[in-house]
Amino acid sequence: MTAIADPRAPHAPARRKGPNLEKWGWIYMRASGVLLVVLIFGHLFVNLMLGEGIHGIDFAFVAGKFASPFWQWWDVLMLWLALIHGANGMRTIVNDYVTHPTTRRVLVWALWLAAAFLIVLGTLVVFTFDPCLGFDADTASDVIVSICA
Template sequence: MTAPALADPRSSFAGPRKRSRNLEKIGWLYMRGSGIILVVLIFGHLFVNLMLGDGIHGIDFAFVAGKLASPFWQWWDVLMLWLALIHGGNGMRTIVNDYVTHNTARRVLVWAIWITAGFLILLGTLVVFTFDPCIGVTTDSTLWEACQA
């Protein structure tokens, strides 16, 4: 008696496969590309903040306010924020797809991940581009003189 023949794993029982975008491949490529860019952005961020100037002792509210006043650093931080949150969200999506077997639970969790990532991206972007260190400064504040200029 011979064992039944197994179908070729690449064969299709439903006829020829339609050409469509392979979102998993796009996600995989995104993870590799964003990971490389994030390494550069994060180590650049750490180098400028911790190694140049007074190092960690120089980081205070004025240092952050000064950095966020520069469009270069605003875009640097926003790019780092966007890439990191989308990279992390895609990684979480992959984990959910791998380990959650119930379709409805998987769908709810993936939606929750992307809604949360989108909200954090929106909130972080607004903070970076609308940051004003002089809001709410009163005459008894240490920032009063700097904000009067």
């Protein structure tokens, strides 16, 4: 009896030495997915259900949240996990559908570079956010005045 090869798998790849990165990527996707559900629903609950709901979200609301290290780290953790989770998922799709090795390598590198750039940029925005730039006490809301005074 002849066995039929799996789709897009003309031959079984040889087992490499060292850590099994595909296994750790699979584990990361499950763990980060669970953690992201908690972080995202917490984020949505605080932003949409507490206080004035969606009508209360403005510059002062964001400034008030980013004045707290707890919310800075909450948002940064959500950012890091989501970007790495998404890049790893896209890497899996590229590996499944791009057959040319050089093209695959270029696309995977581009994915990780884009994710790294967005992680660095987003982290800088969260931790260097200063609501007091261009602060005008006459037109600012009470939250901004209390933060910048």
